[in-house]
Each structure stands twice: as structure tokens, then as C-alpha cells.
Amino acid sequence: MSPQTIRRSRLRVGMVAGGVVALLVSWMMVAVSAQAAAGCRVAYTVSAQWPGGFTANVNVTNLGDPLNGWSLVWTFPSGQRVTQAWNATVTSSGSQVTAVNASYNPAVGTNATVSFGFNGSWTGGNTNPTSFALNGVACTGSVGGTTSPTVSPSVSPSASPTVSPSVSPPPPGNPMATVAAMEPGWNLGNTLDAIPDETAWGNPLTTQALLRHVRSQGYNSIRLPITWSNHHGPAPAYTIDAVWLGRVRQIVDWSLAEGFYVMINLHHDSWQWINTYPTDQANVMNRYRALWTQITAAFRDHSPKLVFESINEPQFAGTSGDEQNYQVLRELNAEFVRIVRASGGNNATRLLVLPTLHTNADQGRLDALTAEFNQLRDPNLAATVHFYGYWPFSVNIAGGTRYDSTVEQDLIGTFDRVHDTFVARGIPVVIGEWALLNWDHNRPGVIERGEFLKFLEAVGYHARTRKLTTMVWDAGQFLNRNELRWRDQGVYEMFKASWTTRSGTASSDQVYVPRTGAITSKSLTLNLNGLTFQGLRQGSTNLVNGTDYTVLGSTLTLTAAAVTRLAGNRAYGVNSTIEARFSQGVPWQIHIISHDPPxxxxxxxxxxxxxxxxxxxxxxxxxxxxxxxxxxxxxxxxxxxxxxxxxxxxxxxxxxxxxxxxxxxxxxxxxxxxxxxxxxxxxxxxxxxxxxxxxxxxxx
The missing domain is CATH 2.60.40 (Immunoglobulin-like)
Structure with a gap:
């Protein structure tokens, strides 16, 4: 990522209760054998509090046998109420609260933790609850007690991808197959590339447990952006610090052991010193040559599943224009290929990845890199570009609030150019970074959640159908590395579904109703994406076609009676959430929101x-x-x-x-x-x- 975007990495939209507690619990409760071992530990924390309101996070650790559906019950000591929740469906009866798993997080393995959160209201006091029961068993922090057999949930979660480290990579000389096997990929962003060290930009030290977790989520490759500038000695040797090189090797080895393809590079070096190459060629080339010579020597005998990328987002100062930019990048890439190949061992046939200027997908950039490939005539090369979407939408400027036809055509045009220039000619392509620039848990609301989900769905589909391998940029905005959980599970579910299929969406994921006065019917346009609409559901209850809603072509209309029921007491904010279900992919959530004019x-x-x-x-x-x-x-x-x-x-x-x-x-x-x-x-x-x-x- 460029220096302008390294810190830019999400509005967590909650799901609020609807329906009857007993029905929800009976549908979602775990099906286990009689006398299964049970036990749990709960960490309840209030992360923010203000007059009359608060935000709480709940982490539930399952100490017993694996669960396939969960329900957590507690009683508020001070009569607090939940007003909005996420990652769980929450209902209340007086001071007693029941939180039931969402459709995407029913499975909790032994010693695994599931998390959810909520906003609440309070008057008089906000004393934390201290007693919790998971699936009817008191959470005492140890295993003890049993659960009885219960009804299995009617919808089973999709199976988690399995890890197969023993699978051999495609043989050298087949870069298309290698790059295809790398799909999908994940970036360990703002970590080894952080300046001056691994934790400087807010992420924790990388652990093997983190890498194992990412692999378990279905990712087949990992890109390790690495900034070397602060970790080597002076000219002329530019000796890489042994401790730093050892740390890089450790993370590479852990990643390979988990079964990943691994890509390493020179990252922020691109704008720290490589960019001065046009006016300081001798010094920059000597430094560049010294670093890659040491890196290739350190990894010459590593698995062919290790991949080298020459430079991240190359950019240059002091040139006369793009033609000179293309020429100096060609010189650096050619020297990179020469150094790697000359080092022998597995480096002789290792897959090497070359970027376009700025890692940009404009046609001129693509054509310049094509000319490099023609000159190099190396059979084990791949191209890389980055994709952060149509810029006004990516940062929410110039009215770019929605995933509209302009945003989609920018996406399609970019991927078509990349495919036609490279893939159609037998050159594989890695989209080495992609996301939206300002989707970030630290900047909630910049990108509306439903519009972001549409973007994710489309990127997955259009990349997959053009045989482009994608590596999502994650600087901590998607995966919470301290807790090894997705910050928004629904976002991950859309990621995962897009790897293999399409998902249906709609013109919005929000239906606004007035706080007072008459409620009318509400219509949304369905984006079927080649699928068929299957119906609407609230929790475990199917809404009734003709009574609760109608579908005419691609227009979904909620009846006034249904909207009135779903709006409940019409408290400000999300009153209920329903799901539009399609023949494939993940359901589309629709939030019923009560409001008055601001x-x-x-x-x-x-x-x-x-x-x-x-x-x-x-x-x-x-x-x-x-x-x-x-x-x-x-x-x-x-x-x-x-x-x-x-x-x-x-x-x-x-x-x-x-x-x-x-x-x-x-x-x-x-x-x-x-x-x-x-x-x-x-x-x-x-x-x-x-x-x-x-x-x-x-x-x-």
C-alpha cells in the first residue's frame, strides 16, 4: 500500500431481536449426544458508556464439547435493556436476556471463543451481570454439568475449508497453475512493512496461531509485505540485520508449514529510497542488488510455494514522464530476475511477480509490463496490480456513497483490461492488494455496510471468471488479530461465498420507517445476479409470500402490515432484521429502522x-x-x-x-x-x- 493509504483500512450494523424467545432458542439450540461434556467462560466488558447508554462486548469461550448452535442467557442486575446487537440475535423478557447465534456463527469448537456485542440503555445504574448460562449450563470457568439432547438447527453452517499442507505445488514451469492455486490470498498488512518495526502500526506480534487461523478460514496464500529500510547496515554491504532476517524467515516458515503459498517483497522501500533511482542510479541499484542478493541466498532452498515480488507499488521522482518511469522500472525488474535466477537452488525456477508502474491497471501501465515480459522471456513470471475500486466510492467523496453502475463499470473495465492483456496471453495475474481504502473499523460509517457487501460480491465474481488471483489487504480492519475473530462475520461470509458462487443482494439493506404516524409498504429492487429468490426469513420464521411481501419481477415489496409488525415499538434505530434468501450464496440482511427527521x-x-x-x-x-x-x-x-x-x-x-x-x-x-x-x-x-x-x- 502507498504511504497515503497505509492507515486507511466499517460500520458494524447490528441485528436486533424479533420473534418469540422460546421459538428462537428451540430452533438454534445445539444438537449433542446425551451427557456431553459442557462448560464455558464468559468475559463481559463495557467498552463505552454515556448518560443513558452503553456499548458492551461479550466473549464466550466453550470449554466443553464442540457446539453447533448456542444460546447465552443472563440477567441484568440494574434492569438495563439491549437496544441494538451484532453477531447475535438478542431478545429480552424483563431483565433476562437471551443471545442466540447468528446464521453464520453457530459452530464453537472446544476452547474456541465466539464474540458478539450490543448497545444498551440504563437508568440509575449499569452494574455488569456476573452469571451466565450457555445452552442451559452455568458458565463457571470449568467443565462440569451436562446438556441434554435438543432439536438440531434446520440450517447447518457451511463446512469450514480444510487445511492440506501436504498437497504438492504445481511443478516449476507452470505459473498459471501456481497462481491459480494461490486463490484466495490474504495480506499480513501493516506488520512486517510497518515502520520502524512489526508492532509500530498497532498490530500485535505475528504468531503461528494467527497464521493457522487465517489458513483455517480458507485462504491459500499469504502476502508478507516487508519493509527492509530500517533493518540493514550502511553501504556498500547493506547487511541485513540477522535478527530481522531471522524473524522474516520464522514467519515464512510458519506460513509454509500451514500450507500457504507465501509471497514476500520490498514494500515501503519503494517510496523511502527506490523512488530516487532516476537521479541516484548507482546508489539505489547497489542497495537494491545487495538486499535481493541476501534475500535470495536466505531462501534459495525454500519450497517452490515461496514467491518473490520485486517491488511494491513502484513510483519514481525526477523523471521526465511515464516513458522514463517505464524504463527505470524495467531496469530494476530485470536486475531482480537476474539476481534470483543466478542464486540457484529453487530460485532457478521460483515464481517471480513483477508489478506495473504504481501497481496500476491503466492500459499504458499494462502494456509497458507486457514489453518487459517479452524482453525477459522467463517462463516463471506473473504480473501484479492492485485494486481499491472507483476512488470516490472507495473514500466516500464526490457523492460516491453507493455501489452503482459507475463503480461496477470501473471494476469490470479494470479486470477486463488485466485479463485481456495478460491472462489471455498465458501470463498469470495476482491482484496483490484489494479492498476499499476507507473501510475501517476505526472509521465507522464511511462506507455503508450493504454497499460494501455488494462490492465484495462483485470483486469475487469478476475476478474468478477472469482467472485473477486476489489477495485482500488486511491491516487489521477485517480480522481482529488479538482475538482471532472477524470484526464483521457477515463481511467474511461474503468474502468466502464469492470464491465459489454468486450471492443475491438488493438496492439497499435498510428500510426506514417513521417513528410515529402511518407506516406504508416498502419496496426494494433485488439484484438476483443469476440466482432465484427463495423467500424472506426473520430468525427461524419464514415470512409469508402474499401476506408479508410480494415479488414482481425484481421488485420486492414488504406489506404495510409486515413492516408495522417488524418495526415493533418503533424505538429509534434498528428494530428488526430479516434475511432475503436466494438459491445460492449468503442471505441478504434487511434492517428495519425507525427514525424521525434529524x-x-x-x-x-x-x-x-x-x-x-x-x-x-x-x-x-x-x-x-x-x-x-x-x-x-x-x-x-x-x-x-x-x-x-x-x-x-x-x-x-x-x-x-x-x-x-x-x-x-x-x-x-x-x-x-x-x-x-x-x-x-x-x-x-x-x-x-x-x-x-x-x-x-x-x-x-
Missing amino acids: TQAAATGTTSSFAIPTQFRGDQLATMEAKYADGTPAGPANWTPFKEFWQHFQPDYNANTIILKPEFFAEVDDGAVTLTFHFWSGAQLTYRITKSGTTVTGTT
């Missing part, structure tokens, strides 16, 4: 600290426009009135504010600016700010 109030502040009081009232912010009095765009990115989410503005739902960032005001002229806030319900609010030097005032 409101805002006057404010004063400075360009370094300004927040607009905002009552969201169940709604979520989608984007913001900024215009001067004459209608021209105000603020940064002045080619568009729509500013970049989180970079220029940020909602704070806990504090009931929208923050305007110093980066926004840094490029705003003194005077009046009209802001228009767009919400996912379709509501819009107009707000006027006036900037005078460092002073800012705001009015509705």
Missing part, C-alpha cells in the same frame, strides 16, 4: 474545534455538501461540493454532533458557506456556517 442547532467554535449539535434520531449520515453563496464548491476538493467523509467531516453519534475537521476549514474562504447533510433515510438538513479568521459560527 435536527440541528446553532453552534460557535474555531477552525480547529467546531461541532454542529445534531439529533440523529435513528438516522445515519451519508455525506455532506459545502457551497459558497454563488453555488461553487467550498473547501477542499473544490471540484466537487461533496466533501470526503471522515477526512473533512465526521459524525459522532454518541455525542450527538457532526464534527467539521480542521482539514476542511484549512481550504474554506472567510464568509458564509451553506452545508447540506444527506442522511440514509433520504432526509436532508441545510446548515449555514460563517468563517472569520479562526472563528466559526453556525446556524440552522
Whole structure:
């Protein structure tokens, strides 16, 4: 990843209860043999608290026999209530709470942990519960007690991919087969590439348990981005630090032992010093040559499943333009191939991966790399590009809030060019990094979850049908490496499904209903993706076609009666979640959300600290426009009135504010600016700010 994007890595949308507790529990309870060993441990933590509300995380460790369905019960000591949950379906009866597994996380092995979380409300006190029961057995922290046989769930989870380290890689000389066997792949991002060391960018030390977990999730290859700049001595030898090289070798060896294909490279070296090659050729080439000579010597006898990538995202300063850029990259790649092949051993036939300029997929970049392949005439080479989607959608700027036809055509055009330029000519391609730049658990709401899921589904399909191997960029935004669990299990389920099949989606995963007044029918457009619609379900209950919903062509309509029932007491936020099911793939979740029109109030502040009081009232912010009095765009990115989410503005739902960032005001002229806030319900609010030097005032 480039220096501009290394820190950019998710709005966790919850699922709230619906239906009857007894029905949910009876459907989802585990089917085990009589007298099975049982035991559990629960860690309940409040991660955030504010007047009247809180966020809690619950980690449940199964100490007994493996479970295939779970239900956790506890009682709130202070009468708290759950208002929104994720990774579990939560229901309440008075102070007693029941959390039942979601459709994607019923299986919990012995000593494995399943996690879920929720937002709650409290009055008077927020004392943590201390007693929990898992599938009817008290969680005492040890094994003891038994569970009785219960009804098996009607839907079985999909089988986890198995690890087969003993499978031999394709023979040398068949790079297409090797790259195909690497699908799908995963990046250990912001780790060995972090500056100055492995944990500097917030990730924990890599363990064999982490690698084993990633492999168990179905990934066949792992890319280890490595920055060497801070781990070698001075010229002329540039001797790599023995401890660092040993650490790299350890992680490579662990990965190979787990059955991965492994790809290593020179990563942020690309912009730290390799980029000066056009004006400092002798020194850069000597350093580049010294590093690859040592790396190839260290790994010359390693398995053919180890792959070398010459440079990450090559970029150059001081050139006259792209033609010179292509020439200097050609020189570096050619020297890389020469060094590796000359080192002998398995390096003589090892698969080598060469990038385009900037690892970009514009046709000129692809053609330049094709010319390199023609000159090198090496039978064991592959090409690599990176893909972070259509940029306005990838960062939410210029109104790029949805996965629309523009975003899809950018995806299809990119993958078609790569396929036609390389794969159709027998050159395999690795999409060495892909994701959306600003999908990040630390920046919730930048990319709406349903729109992100559509993007994931499409990337998997279009890459698979064009025989492109993908390696998702994960800097910690997808897999929580401390807990070895996916931050959003539904996102992972879409990843996994896309490797083999399509999934159906819809025009939205949100249905907004008014907090008060009449409720009408609601319609969504189904994106069938070649599948057939099978029906709607809430928990274990199938909704009734003709009574609860109708389908006409690709239009799904929820009846007013069904929406009224699903909205429940119409408390602000998600009231219930239903699933649209298709003939294949993962179900599409639809959240029924109650809201009132948001409101805002006057404010004063400075360009370094300004927040607009905002009552969201169940709604979520989608984007913001900024215009001067004459209608021209105000603020940064002045080619568009729509500013970049989180970079220029940020909602704070806990504090009931929208923050305007110093980066926004840094490029705003003194005077009046009209802001228009767009919400996912379709509501819009107009707000006027006036900037005078460092002073800012705001009015509705």
C-alpha cells in the first residue's frame, strides 16, 4: 500500500431481536449426544458508556464439547435493556436476556471463543451481570454439568475449508497453475512493512496461531509485505540485520508449514529510497542488488510455494514522464530476475511477480509490463496490480456513497483490461492488494455496510471468471488479530461465498420507517445476479409470500402490515432484521429502522474545534455538501461540493454532533458557506456556517 493509504483500512450494523424467545432458542439450540461434556467462560466488558447508554462486548469461550448452535442467557442486575446487537440475535423478557447465534456463527469448537456485542440503555445504574448460562449450563470457568439432547438447527453452517499442507505445488514451469492455486490470498498488512518495526502500526506480534487461523478460514496464500529500510547496515554491504532476517524467515516458515503459498517483497522501500533511482542510479541499484542478493541466498532452498515480488507499488521522482518511469522500472525488474535466477537452488525456477508502474491497471501501465515480459522471456513470471475500486466510492467523496453502475463499470473495465492483456496471453495475474481504502473499523460509517457487501460480491465474481488471483489487504480492519475473530462475520461470509458462487443482494439493506404516524409498504429492487429468490426469513420464521411481501419481477415489496409488525415499538434505530434468501450464496440482511427527521442547532467554535449539535434520531449520515453563496464548491476538493467523509467531516453519534475537521476549514474562504447533510433515510438538513479568521459560527 502507498504511504497515503497505509492507515486507511466499517460500520458494524447490528441485528436486533424479533420473534418469540422460546421459538428462537428451540430452533438454534445445539444438537449433542446425551451427557456431553459442557462448560464455558464468559468475559463481559463495557467498552463505552454515556448518560443513558452503553456499548458492551461479550466473549464466550466453550470449554466443553464442540457446539453447533448456542444460546447465552443472563440477567441484568440494574434492569438495563439491549437496544441494538451484532453477531447475535438478542431478545429480552424483563431483565433476562437471551443471545442466540447468528446464521453464520453457530459452530464453537472446544476452547474456541465466539464474540458478539450490543448497545444498551440504563437508568440509575449499569452494574455488569456476573452469571451466565450457555445452552442451559452455568458458565463457571470449568467443565462440569451436562446438556441434554435438543432439536438440531434446520440450517447447518457451511463446512469450514480444510487445511492440506501436504498437497504438492504445481511443478516449476507452470505459473498459471501456481497462481491459480494461490486463490484466495490474504495480506499480513501493516506488520512486517510497518515502520520502524512489526508492532509500530498497532498490530500485535505475528504468531503461528494467527497464521493457522487465517489458513483455517480458507485462504491459500499469504502476502508478507516487508519493509527492509530500517533493518540493514550502511553501504556498500547493506547487511541485513540477522535478527530481522531471522524473524522474516520464522514467519515464512510458519506460513509454509500451514500450507500457504507465501509471497514476500520490498514494500515501503519503494517510496523511502527506490523512488530516487532516476537521479541516484548507482546508489539505489547497489542497495537494491545487495538486499535481493541476501534475500535470495536466505531462501534459495525454500519450497517452490515461496514467491518473490520485486517491488511494491513502484513510483519514481525526477523523471521526465511515464516513458522514463517505464524504463527505470524495467531496469530494476530485470536486475531482480537476474539476481534470483543466478542464486540457484529453487530460485532457478521460483515464481517471480513483477508489478506495473504504481501497481496500476491503466492500459499504458499494462502494456509497458507486457514489453518487459517479452524482453525477459522467463517462463516463471506473473504480473501484479492492485485494486481499491472507483476512488470516490472507495473514500466516500464526490457523492460516491453507493455501489452503482459507475463503480461496477470501473471494476469490470479494470479486470477486463488485466485479463485481456495478460491472462489471455498465458501470463498469470495476482491482484496483490484489494479492498476499499476507507473501510475501517476505526472509521465507522464511511462506507455503508450493504454497499460494501455488494462490492465484495462483485470483486469475487469478476475476478474468478477472469482467472485473477486476489489477495485482500488486511491491516487489521477485517480480522481482529488479538482475538482471532472477524470484526464483521457477515463481511467474511461474503468474502468466502464469492470464491465459489454468486450471492443475491438488493438496492439497499435498510428500510426506514417513521417513528410515529402511518407506516406504508416498502419496496426494494433485488439484484438476483443469476440466482432465484427463495423467500424472506426473520430468525427461524419464514415470512409469508402474499401476506408479508410480494415479488414482481425484481421488485420486492414488504406489506404495510409486515413492516408495522417488524418495526415493533418503533424505538429509534434498528428494530428488526430479516434475511432475503436466494438459491445460492449468503442471505441478504434487511434492517428495519425507525427514525424521525434529524435536527440541528446553532453552534460557535474555531477552525480547529467546531461541532454542529445534531439529533440523529435513528438516522445515519451519508455525506455532506459545502457551497459558497454563488453555488461553487467550498473547501477542499473544490471540484466537487461533496466533501470526503471522515477526512473533512465526521459524525459522532454518541455525542450527538457532526464534527467539521480542521482539514476542511484549512481550504474554506472567510464568509458564509451553506452545508447540506444527506442522511440514509433520504432526509436532508441545510446548515449555514460563517468563517472569520479562526472563528466559526453556525446556524440552522
